[in-house]
Amino acid sequence: MSTFADLNLHERLVRALSEMDITEPTPVQASAIPEALTGHDLRVIARTGSGKTAAFLLPLLHGLLQHSRPRTDTRALILLPTRELAQQTLKQVEALARYTFIKAELVTGGEDFKVQAANMRRNPEILIGTPGRLIEHLEAGNLLLGDLEVLVLDESDRMLDMGFSDDVLRLAALCPAERQTLLFSATRGGNAMDRVVENVLREPKFLLLDTVRDLNESIQQQIITADDVAHKERLVQWLLAHETYDKAVIFTNTREQADRLGGVLRATSHKVFVLHGEKDQKERKLAMDRLKDGGVRVLVATDVAARGIHVEGLDLVINFDMPRSGDEYVHRIGRTGRVGGEGTAISLIAAHEWNLMASIQRYLRQQFDFRIVEELKGKFLGPKKLKSNGKAAGSKKKKIKKKTDAKKGGKKPLKKVSAKKSAGPRSSRPAAPDTQGGFATVKKRKNPGPID
Template sequence: MHRINLIELPMAFTDFGLSERLLKAVDALQFTQPTEVQLQAIPAALAGDDLCVTAQTGSGKTAAFLLPLLQRLQAEDKPQAATRALILLPTRELAQQTLREFSRFARFTFLKAELVTGGEGFKEQAAYLRKNPEVVIGTPGRLLEHLEAGSLLLDDVEVLVLDEADRMLDMGFAEDVLKLVAPCNKERQTLLFSATVGGAAMGRVIDQVLREPKFLRLHSVRELNPEVVQQIITSDDVAHKERQLQWLLAHEQFTKAMVFTNTRAQADRLGGVLRACKHKVYVLHGEKQHDERKEIMARFKRGEFSVLVATDVAARGLDVAELELVINFDMAHSGDEYVHRIGRTGRAGAGGLVISLICPNDWNLMSSIERYLKLRFEKRQIKELAGSYQGPKKLKASGKAVGKKKKKDKDGKKDSGKSASKTGKKPAAKRPAKPRGNDVPATVGSADGFAPPRRKPKPQE
């Protein structure tokens, strides 16, 4: 694995050798100190290397691939070329966010980008693509539809970016990604960014898509933001969880809070419960229409309401300022999903609080996440709502009881053969069972249990 010595790296954006137009945009955004992922990824990307970067959500990785991409595209004007850069992302929300970031960094250049995701008009998107935007940002499913329809041309792609690659593969897009990569220019540069190392599917994509990549593992999934406090509160059942959630939202100090559930039905139910308690709450999940989801997130970011109840559809790609509290009403199904949920708070090194409500059915899952992340959650109790469940009881059998059990096993009928061998006596042979009632013993020599037929005596001569 290739590692870069941080001592040798530039410590300001002006040291990267970026163009004046890009530095002007960076200055307008008041970016002064590059983050660690930017310090390591930008110089390697500017050098033309393929990269496989593992970095935390909210670490500034969008700028880490957009700035080198823009630097490369503006260095040479190619008005007749088709799409020159392709950025693949797992969700519409993340694609929209990336487009906004692109617009901010490219504001003083002449480079254009188009968004291609589901939920938008296919014909309108095809018309935009015919204008040959330099950069296309989108989700694999809709991009593949345009590729198959002939409205997306990838022969001129110079830079391919796979952002949130682990999530993209977890959602089953591995085959779509490979189909989109196949027609791309073979001499392209590929930049892969992921919050986790990933599994077999990730290894397959890396082998088939990247060429001699440099691996930059800045933050493994286990290296969480130390400024984010992680707590658990034990609960007796779902009703108990609801009362605890209401108490937390009434007593914790926060500007914005997100509450995660594992199902759409639970999210809808919880939204109704909180509204009945006079909380201004909105619910976000996959069954919501795209325009409705977009409007909900816009209002949440503007601060028009303070509590968002969501499924994991909102766990990635959402950058919400002043989000200080995350509550796991349902525990995440895996360590990776847990990391992406809590990544909504504590972004860019800020602090935050994560509270997971744990009932008996959640304990083993919570323990497995602790082992995966190699940490121990802080246990907390709400005195006003203390329940009877405090975690599994540890049952230890006494040595005396175990000894008695062994003795019983030793002298019992199960070990009669062993006891007989110790006395030196052979076990008595079993006697054949006596026929009872109408049972007729089989005749010796007969094949089917019947006596052989008697031969007719020969007549005397």
Template sequence: MFAQFALHERLLKAVAELNFVEPTPVQAAAIPPALEGKDLRVIAQTGSGKTAAFVLPLLNRLLGDGNSKQRLSIRALILLPTRELAQQTLKEVERFGQFTFLKAGLVTGGEDFKVQAAMMRKIDILIGTPGRLIEHANAGNLPLDEVEVLVFDEADRMLDMGFAEDAQRLAEACGPHQTLLFSATTGGNGLREMVAKVLKDPQHLMLNSVSQLNEGTRQQIITADHNYHKEQLVDWLLTNEAYDKAIVFTNTRVQADRLYGKLVTAGVKAFVLHGEKDQKDRKLAIDRLRQGAVKVLVATDVAARGLDVEGLDLVINFDMPRSGDEYVHRIGRTGRAGGEGLAVSLICHTDWNLMSSIERYLKQRFERRTIKELKGVYQGPKNLKASGKAAGSKKKKTEKKDPKKASASKRKTGPRPAGKPSVLVSADGSAPLKRKKPAAE
């Protein structure tokens, strides 16, 4: 019960109003030490209730005894890597703070700079992305000397996106404060360096290891011969799998646009989301998915974070993500908060080694799956030991052949064996080419 926490009565009222009864494991572990004012480093999977784990202690600290007058200064700063996640966090702050006098504001790119500057003089809690906040700091619009609580949410992703220096600079600009750092993964050396710089004598809470992430999500791989084959597999999965909403991830904007066009032509209600889309289009894509106007979102990793959509139960990796952490963030879109989901990765010969390294990182083995109607030639690498013996024996036989006979055999020609013709693919692997008939035919 949330009543077990020493939260202000106005916050407990909001929690009851929102029908929050039992705290999640991350909330039960993080809220008590956060209320005591300790610095925290928390590792917990996406969709586990992390936002409430830092929003409630933050609001409780700013409320104090509840009788102090509203102060016209920024007293809490929440940093996030993407606009979408920042927008969602603002909504959570407003929901939990609905019975308080505290005001929150959002600062991300794509909005009017002067309007944001004026808004920051009238709020207690500032939520934003590092890049835009640095722009305001350079313009003298960002007084942080009265900040009491600093939150880094999705800190590992923030570093992956190149925000390390900006985030640390913002932390240094804050007055004496409590720091709460949350991430879905342990991150690498960059995150450890950041923890050492921004946290003071922190308490470390690891609610799960990456191998335990998304236990409600089945993880499968399907081998494919080329990109056109992958497009066929995506079409089959979206036609035959039972799902409410789905995301298909690609590694490039070009492939996302191409796949989106293919799906729309096939009659699939879809939208596309990537870095070249402006804020209006990004918001429209996510709103349409949430409202059910579209069932499928084709996206690059810009959507791997900050996207919390109810009923999202299918993730397809058209391209394998480049790291284990990125894989975790992608499949974290489904199987959230104890729900069930399906994550399918399409694997060409160029993807196999990367997929295997991600399996080792997660200490898991993905389920192998075959779609009979679209079974390809490539089924994964052959046994290295067996292929080594075969290569050795072949070499010996070749050495015994008479050079003249070998040359003659190379010149021999004959009719093509009967059977299904092989499929030729264009240079970019995107579409099949029709085989031209020889002039003699």
């Protein structure tokens, strides 16, 4: 299938796509849309930036247009892990449904609860939200799912990693059994994912478009060794000054490090925004808006942004801290090189991160390019010796001195035996005769002689 018109989508959707200059579906869209239009439950695994959002939105909107039900409650629910991703999904719904009467509402944390409740009472066809806030509305009696026709779990692997498994299962259990469920993720997930698939999907079609090892070939992946945090900070400043990029995201593992790095960059005249979980909704929205409109070119973020942002022109990702897993690495660098674009991903590796980096390389079955910044060349340039798996070869443990001495002397060292152990069990020793009528015998001391 070469065009969206070949997918038999509603003419109003095709018109919207045409005005957006989108005519050819991506591989995930070409595979998932026909199956979704037939009503099948789907489990789709496709890499970040492959066009998954439109792959579930187009058949969802098509179904709502084909079967109009004006006097019903919400007909579709889309669950996502982060506020940023939910906001972007809402914008895509509004763009694709511009020639329809379909309404969608956002239900995420950080916004006025009463305003959200009032909007939900208008019975929008589509609700887009995060599990935590939806559960709050459910307990307040604001969330009605009796008429639901489609349930979408987007970035489901990330949602479960963030601890939303029970919330997702609870929300799904309240939906009608005959609904259609579409589950999309970038990785296979673990036991929590298997549990959700078993309990939420009905005889799903499984579409494996990509694995975590099928990274975008247009992303250049590099590593630069660093001595310590201060050295990493200098490297970041050098990269921002010398790399060619339009927009950049720098990832840290902690909020504290994100705030510190943001301060360091601002002190050197860089315009940056910092994004992490402790930022309120206004700050998070401002950061994303300024990055998208070009007001700032650099965003310092924790993994809260690894699956929550899609910014045109984002072509540089720097891992200030190495991510803790291969899947997280995939989602971080997936912010660049999206839908055919090119990008660069640079990871700064301290000595204690080398083995983690090697594990990620082994997991992805890829080799990152080793790079040296001559102007800031540090002392640590990688381990002196490597194992076959790429990890550092540790020094052998020193032998115990006694064993070494024993080998030299040809005799085995005598083992120390504690007094208690040598004495044996108390029951095996005969009791001393009582000659003092129950009083202890006073030990006689030798005369120490005259005092000097």
